[in-house]
Amino acid sequence: MKNNKLWLASLSALIAIPSAVYVVPVNDHVEAAKEDEKTSPKVVFKDVPSNDPYFEIINEMYNLGYISGYPDGTFKPNDKISRKHVAALLARVLPLEPVREAKQFKDVPKTHLYYENIQRVQRAGIMTGDENGNFNPDASLTRAQIAKIIDLAFDLDVKSNNDFVDISPTYWAKEHVMAVYSNGVMTGYGEYFKPNEKVTRAQYAIFLHLALNIGNNDQIAPANPPLAQPIKGQLTYYTESELRTTYAMAVSMYIIARQKVTMNEPDVVTDDELYFQDPSITGEFSEQNLLYLKRFVETDSEMERILDKWLNKDFSDIVWDYITLVTIADADNAAGDLDVFVKERTKEAEEYYIQKVFGEEALKRHKEQY
Template sequence: MENKRNKFLTVTAAALAVTAVAVVPASAASPFSDVKESHADFEGISTLYAAGIISGYPDGTFKPDTNVTRGQAAKMIAGALKLDTKEVEDPKFTDISASNPYYGSIAALVGLNVITGYGDNTFRPNQTITHGDLAKILASIPTLPELESAKNHEASEKVTRGQLATFIAEALTKSNPETPETPETPETPADAFSLSILHVNDTHARANELPKLATAVKEQREAKKNVLTLHAGDAFNGTLYFNEFHGQADLALLNEIGFDAMVFGNHEFDLGASPEGHQALADFVKGAKFPFVDANADFSADDKFTGLFTDLISSEPENGKIYSGIVKEIDGEKVGIFGLTT
């Protein structure tokens, strides 16, 4: 019986080496629960995952240390080559049916005359692969650079799923020199406008935590040139500070931080059903040392807000007033700010 297993691996690797496939650099975060950043094959696995070549198991694992099978290898390689695995001809292996999860990948590689299987007309998709096979792949590809991932392994040692992912990722990257392994960061023009936005919301009367926020904002303002500080609402309600002071405890600290603008969250209207109505909110606005922006709230029917509200957009906003939007000039650039209440 003729064994054509080595032909399967060698020809497939040759096709892999000359095919240009854009490889996405590995993410800093692990795509699988059992592949930590410290794992030897983390980068290869992450690269193939980011490129959409592998997806792992339904339970969110990849099982990187499990020996890879011929069927799994065919699926990875077909994915790296971006082959059509649906519109394929039957490879006519006696041990592969159309319901087999590797059927499409195997059939696609057969269609390219990449694999022929064994002499008994089987493919043996569950049979594992050794590093000896990988050594023969490297020896048969003169244009393929030496791969670090293939070194220091006994020929009879089984190849794991993680090791094969690393091999494929490295082969694809090095056989496609136009794809840099690490993207270059474009230079920022000397006259470019830089703006840092500090954003917070849902502080919910946690007045005891606001000094920490004040410190963080101060540090950022010292470290960065142009800083815009915004509060997206829901300062009202949440602790005994609000029950006792109806927002005034928060306001003293928000004024100390020095926001550029604030929009009303839905909880700013929580006292509307009380006998005093929105008096606490009106007092909050009047005492603010920053303007408010709200493009979809109409205060005109509540006399408590008379003189505090306008539906105009202002380039000279006053503190303690409500606008549909404002325009601030920062380092010579005009920055528009508007808010929406959900």
């Protein structure tokens, strides 16, 4: 059976007694390559490089004082935008005249950092709370919810209609979706709008920028990027429909994680580890492959949380991430006390692994991304 064969093969690769061992020496050479600062665009956030399709817009929003990042110099573009941050940005860019009485939310006391911003969007009639009197400031928002918020905030007119397969005539946010779509603020994915897909920080910054520039002839709405595909020859073992299942997604993710973890010494790579790593089953730890898996992972699942961390280059819990994924894939067969045996590879061992399994081009990609 397909699943059992893959499980046994991958488990064997991790726990097999090594037939040959390679101790990877510490790489003490200093890379000489450096970009010419005079000609390269200034990078404001270290996780939004100059080749990012939304680099210019995110930098412009930052320079205007509309958006900010984190103390570590990141923007975390792939993190889900929270309700409190949506409120803060709207309060920052719009006058927001009050149209109703203020409401005190149970979970937003006056000492809350975003209290004033949340009060402004609530009084402006743009955002409200739930039936229990909470605002849920840390909750994420869907594309449909963001469409409603932007429509109300900018008082948009519906200029034209478009029939999206997943937006029925009676859908609660249909008018809001049509308003943002017909004004070029949000686009669809072919014939789909994906109303329940969560919105990221980068996407919200783009939507807000487009809304602020409606009517500007020089403003061109960036098209939705094509659906992410894996690196050629990688991650082809499971079909797209299979990747929507918990098992296939967990297996695909934990096999990718093998690049960063081992049951040997952290600086050791064995023949057995290399032998069992078929690129068509696994894939290198790259943004392209992670974005491909992101298309199919279950929304709000533990696996999506791990993927989001990895996309933000957060590998601080990679050992526990790996153990979690192994357990999700097959809790009955997962060996006990894995945390005793699983270790994070050294940088040099990881690079040796990448070179041997995926080749020089993959190693080059890795160094550029990480």
